[in-house]
Amino acid sequence: MINNLHDIKTQLENIVNPEVFNLETNENFAASYKEERRIFLIKRLKLQIKIMLIVGVTITSFFIWFNPLLQQKIYAFQLGFGCELCIVFCWFLCGTKLGIRYPSIIFLGLCWLANCVIQIKTALLFGYVEPMTNIWNLMFLTQATIIPVQWRIHLLSQIGTIICYLGLCIIYRHKFNLSINHYVEQGLYLFWTGIICVFSVHLYEKLRKQEFTAKRELEIAQQQSEKLLLNILPSVIAQQLKTQPTTIADIFHDVTVLFADIVGFTELSSHTSPPQLVELLNKIFSLFDELAEKHGIEKIKTIGDAYMAVAGLPNYRRDHAFAIANMALDMQNSVHQFNYDYGLSFSIRVGISTGPVVAGVIGLKKFAYDLWGDTVNTASRMESHGIPNHIQVCDATYQLLKDDYLLEKRGLIAIKGKGEMTTYLLHGVKFGLMK
Known part of the structure; x- marks a missing residue:
């Protein structure tokens, strides 16, 4: 040790x-x-x-x-x-x-x-x-x-x-x-x-x-120091924070938020040493970081064994929902490959929501870039009320993806704090649109 x-x-x-x-x-x-x-x-x-x-x-x-x-x-x-x-x-x-x-x-x-x-x-x-x-x-x-x-x-x-x-x-x-x-x-x-x-x-x-x-x-x-700062904050926010060291908050009207949770990781922690557990988590999240870089998505934070990311901020992009959908599908594939390489049986549960958010940096110490709003809460509920090895999306995200992706209607689901919501399961890209 x-x-x-x-x-x-x-x-x-x-x-x-x-x-x-x-x-x-x-x-x-x-x-x-x-x-x-x-x-x-x-x-x-x-x-x-x-x-x-x-x-x-x-x-x-x-x-x-x-x-x-x-x-x-x-x-x-x-x-x-x-x-x-x-x-x-x-x-x-x-x-x-x-x-x-x-x-x-x-x-x-x-x-x-x-x-x-x-x-x-x-x-x-x-x-x-x-x-x-x-x-x-x-x-x-x-x-x-x-x-x-x-x-x-x-x-x-x-x-x-x-x-x-x-x-x-x-x-x-x-x-x-x-x-x-x-x-x-x-x-x-x-x-x-x-x-x-x-x-x-x-x-x-x-x-x-x-x-x-x-x-x-x-x-x-x-x-x-610049490199470490850019690892914590988006480059635009880092520059803004250096020139304007005050509370930073912006409203973004159209973004897509992703929450992903590694199913089975909590049970594994009960019979795995802490160094091995952290090493496994680091390897999985490193794979996710590479995917975020590949798809041009902003990683927000990790919360225990959960991963949060967003597309469409701080720089706006019209295809934010497509970028998140592609990343979510790649995350599933990377977890399958990880299980194959290490002989494990992890599964991933992903939730996606689209809508407005407030993003910014608050606090004086150990500050971080974070998101707030109903879209963030909905994405979190899509994940927590989802199914292992599936990607659950809300209706707003479905409307943006339905013409280009394969989605299955799950129906009305009782969502904590939201009531009943119609959700959909994302399965992949439609055949004719695959690259």
Whole structure:
């Protein structure tokens, strides 16, 4: 008994909250977070490109304006114009499949364009190999603040910059003309700038992942709450209740109500364990739920071993009586099949009535969608005064079904609280109308 309860509890947890408990290792979560981070990276790369274009124009203009030599002005223009073209090309890549799929390549390209390409071009044009630490630090800080994701590519961009510079030193056999203290000071600034940038990106990304996890948990919880609410209430009523949390009541002038009772279930409960009894009832009612879904019928509730459903609300349909009749016939067949599969001898007694009802949600706790009115009472009496393995309908339902279904007049029946009523037994669909 304890094991069964534990299994049921585990199943309920999986149904209600299937992805929340282990999002860090969930493959779907990892893919979703990776996609979210990739989109974020593309958006921020476009922002960085715009900033770099503006910065490039201002710096190039400065060198052209303040350089006295024409040749140096030309070199500055060539260098600035070439860098701007490369930046524009990176902007173009952001809109291509390659760039969207591999935004990290654009990230590294922008960083090394400012740090390495300018360093190389300056060495080629002027033979100047001194480290441009101001530009490097500016690029590292810019990308850490604008694009604070994937700390590994930040670290790779910094290492690549240093390797490029050391390579130039070897190629040009650069001699360090300034004091050793100057290079140590610049190196320390560069080192700690890089460390702080990488560490801040790591912390930001960790926080962003936690935020994404919490957001995903909230979305899943909301989806499951919505799903549970729709299992309790019709979708139209659920939406109305969320926007208007007051008493909901509507009059429907033409619907068909069904009551079904499992005959013999009460006797079975006297010599069957409670878990087995509930399991059997659940299997039968699950079959009925599937039929309600199939025929577009609204299940209202279960009362012990009785099942209540209605057609024609909350959304009106002209064929409400036909839908209920078809479901009632299918319910008989499903019970026969259930008895065959499990070696049981249940029978079902069904009552149907057509007419106006009041439907709504009342109460503050454990609220449910319910029906009231004489039509509901009549349907209940049709069932309770019916015959096992038969479907009893009132005269109003008979008038709607008589041309398309096989019905047998049962005659005047004394109905509790109603007096004598003419009722009919529904046997099936007329042959020519069977699908």
